Amino acid sequence: MTSAPARRLVLLGSTGSIGTQALDVLHRFPGIARVHGLAVGGSRPELVAEQVLAHRPEHLVVSDVARADEVEAAVQRACRTSGLTAPRIAAGQDAVIDVAGSLGEGDVVLNAITGSVGLLPTLAVLASGARLALANKESLVVGGHLVTEAATPGQILPVDSEHTAIAQALAGVRHDQIDHLVVTASGGPFRGRSREQLAGVTPEQALNHPTWSMGRVITTNSATLVNKALEVIEACFQFDLPEDRVQVVVHPQSIVHSMVTLVDGATIAQASPPDMRHAIGWALAHPEKLPGLATALDFSTAQSWTFEPVDEDTFDAIALARAAHREGGGAMAVYNAANEEAVDAFFAGRLDFLGITALIRAVLEHPERPRAAHADGVAGLLAVESWARETGQALISSRER
Ligand code: NAD
Ligand code: MG
Numbered sequence: 001m002t003s004a005p006a007r008r009l010v011l012l013g014s015t016g017s018i019g020t021q022a023l024d025v026l027h028r029f030p031g032i033a034r035v036h037g038l039a040v041g042g043s044r045p046e047l048v049a050e051q052v053l054a055h056r057p058e059h060l061v062v063s064d065v066a067r068a069d070e071v072e073a074a075v076q077r078a079c080r081t082s083g084l085t086a087p088r089i090a091a092g093q094d095a096v097i098d099v100a101g102s103l104g105e106g107d108v109v110l111n112a113i114t115g116s117v118g119l120l121p122t123l124a125v126l127a128s129g130a131r132l133a134l135a136n137k138e139s140l141v142v143g144g145h146l147v148t149e150a151a152t153p154g155q156i157l158p159v160d161s162e163h164t165a166i167a168q169a170l171a172g173v174r175h176d177q178i179d180h181l182v183v184t185a186s187g188g189p190f191r192g193r194s195r196e197q198l199a200g201v202t203p204e205q206a207l208n209h210p211t212w213s214m215g216r217v218i219t220t221n222s223a224t225l226v227n228k229a230l231e232v233i234e235a236c237f238q239f240d241l242p243e244d245r246v247q248v249v250v251h252p253q254s255i256v257h258s259m260v261t262l263v264d265g266a267t268i269a270q271a272s273p274p275d276m277r278h279a280i281g282w283a284l285a286h287p288e289k290l291p292g293l294a295t296a297l298d299f300s301t302a303q304s305w306t307f308e309p310v311d312e313d314t315f316d317a318i319a320l321a322r323a324a325h326r327e328g329g330g331a332m333a334v335y336n337a338a339n340e341e342a343v344d345a346f347f348a349g350r351l352d353f354l355g356i357t358a359l360i361r362a363v364l365e366h367p368e369r370p371r372a373a374h375a376d377g378v379a380g381l382l383a384v385e386s387w388a389r390e391t392g393q394a395l396i397s398s399r400e401r
Contacts, residue, residue, distance in 0.1 A: 008103055009033035009284070010059075010130075012096065012121055013112035014051055015044045017215045018135045018159065018276060022110055023051060025281045025293070032284050033108055037099045038087075039121075042067030045074035052087060053078055059102070060087040061095045063117075068092075097121050103130040108284060110159065111136040114217050116336055116385060119143045123378065126150040133283040135159040137234045142333040143381055144237040145374060156238065157283040162231055163238050164279040165257030165270035170239070173262065181235055182259040182267070184251040185310065186211050188223045191252060195314050201353035203346060211254035211274045220343050224356050225310070229321035233332055236325060243322045250308045255297065271297060317357050324364060330372030330384040331364065337385045338363035341392035350396055363392050 009026070013019045019040075026032055037059035040048050045067070052060060052075050060075065062068040068091035079086040090098070100109055101124030109125040110133040111118050118136030123143070125132045127150065134140060134156050140147050147156075158164050162183045170178070189208050190198055206223040207216065214222070221227035228248055235246045254274040261267045272278050278294035312319055324331035342359040345351035351359065363369070370387050372380040 004034045005031050006106070007033040008036035008107045010037040010039070010099055010103055010107075010109045011035065011112065012039040012100060012110065012118070013041075013114070013136075014038040015040045015047050016112055016114065017213065017218075018110075018112035018280065020047075021277050022112065022280045022284070023055060025277050025284065025290075027054065029281065029285070029290050029293075032281075032290075036107070037061065037102065039063065039096045039099055039113075040071070042071050045071045049074040049078035053082055053084065056084070057087050059099050060089045061099045062089070062091045063093050063096045065091045093117070093120075097124045100124040101128045103128055105129040107131070108133055110280070110284065111139065112159070114138070114215055115340055116142045116333065119147075119381075120378070122147055123150055126152075126155060129155075132156045133159050133280070135280075137230050138336055140237050141230045141233045142336050142385070143378065144233065144332065145328075146378060146381070148237050148240075157286055158234070158238055159276075159279050159283045160231060160234065161254075161274070161276065161279050162258040163235060164282050166235065166239060166260055168270045168282070169258070169260040169268040173260065173268075175240065177262050177264075178239075178241065178245075179261045179263045180245040180247055181239060181241065182247045182249055182261060183228065183231055183235060184254070184256055184258050184307075185225065185228045185248055186222065186254045187250040187252055187310075188225065190223055191250065192311075193314065195354065198314070198353055206346075206353065210252070212276070214276075216347070217340070217343055220346065220356075221339070224353070225315040225317040226321075226339050226357070226360075228310075229317040230336070232318060233321055233325045243325050248310050248318060250310055251305065253303075253305050255305055273297060315357075317360070320357065320360055320364065329374075330370075330381055333372065333381050333385045334364055334369060334388040335360055337388035338392045341389050341396070345396045350400060355399070359392055359395060362395055363388050366391055 035055040035057045038057045039061040042062040042064040062071045100121035108131040112135040116138045119139040122139035256269045259269040281293040324335045338360045342356040372384045
């Protein structure tokens with residue numbers, strides 16, 4: 001590569017699991033885009049400094065204002081030592097939204113923030129006209145109608161192995177030729193356990209995922225199957241289908257990343273070893289294919305791939321999400337917010353493992369739960385969300401007493 005690529009990239013959440021793997025892909029394939037901006041939470045100042053030296057962004061945003069000075073000091077120090085000009089540094093959530101919306105057509109923004117805090121940055125990218133490589137599934141799940149209405153056809157490319165797989169399987173398929181989607185699930189670390197066996201599960205055990213290495217929230221969500229529940233709803237919005245046409249199947253090897261069954265009875269699958277860099281590179285480079293992006297499957301040795309139904313009696317997260325999605329009106333925003341509060345409480349030792357989906361259910365079934373009307377837009381959704389967080393917190397505290 002002789003000259004810098006014309007396409008610019010903003011990476012939101014660069015120090016996370018997806019963010020670091022995305023920079024790894026860019027390091028290996030510098031022709032994809034040049035890094036224009038990075039946004040981080042702020043918990044890993046030295047890593048941010050390393051990323052600035054390696055990728056030379058013009059803009060750096062630290063969302064957590066309390067951590068901004070420490071990150072800025074680390075970045076300034078590293079740039080001084082290397083004789084480089086430091087990027088422009090801004091702090092706060094509004095600055096994240098600004099950098100998210102700072103590019104335009106022909107550019108790409110990868111949203112790899114965790115949680116529904118990714119919604120406003122997602123909307124900012126869509127308004128800017130840039131491509132949105134979307135790892136932050138929460139923004140699509142929580143604000144599904146707003147997000148899909150704001151997007152032009154093809155503007156959102158999913159960075160989630162299942163949805164990336166479905167998008168690949170759908171190449172050349174018309175929407176009316178789809179019968180249903182089959183989303184695969186590893187089953188998480190507790191596959192095969194009964195509810196009784198889940199009662200005493202610790203955060204450490206929940207973080208021990210059998211096939212994927214990911215951030216804390218999504219790993220916990222994989223253990224409760226909340227992640228799969230969010231992915232069913234993500235698929236409904238991404239591929240414009242009702243939830244009863246999105247099936248889930250447990251596939252412990254995590255090699256078939258998802259499938260599409262067509263009206264003629266054929267099922268098309270996408271398979272590759274579990275490595276998120278494949279999904280990231282696919283979305284960033286689309287429609288190009290990056291040679292050697294991931295190690296291909298090796299069929300010279302015997303292997304077996306197995307599929308089994310989900311144990312929905314033990315893991316109720318998916319059924320709860322399907323009902324919330326059918327209801328609409330911000331119910332999925334409530335579901336997601338309650339889960340985010342529950343996961344924090346689980347790690348703080350304030351809630352047990354089965355208490356996570358029990359809390360989601362309790363907040364959804366609360367008699368005073370507000371509904372978001374479509375006309376209320378983002379503000380309405382955010383109001384419903386903050387009600388759900390407060391109610392979740394109150395229920396957690398009352399159970400502790
Ligand atoms: P992570 O917790 O490892 O990383 C989150 C990143 O976002 C960090 O860099 C953090 O500093 C940053 N951040 C936090 N709050 C921010 C804010 N307000 N503004 C800007 N940056 C902020 O999470 P992850 O595992 O990389 O997951 C990121 C998203 O991708 C999640 O939505 C997750 O569900 C999705 N996803 C992850 C994987 C995976 O393999 N990790 C796979 C599929 C989808
Ligand atoms: Mg996934």
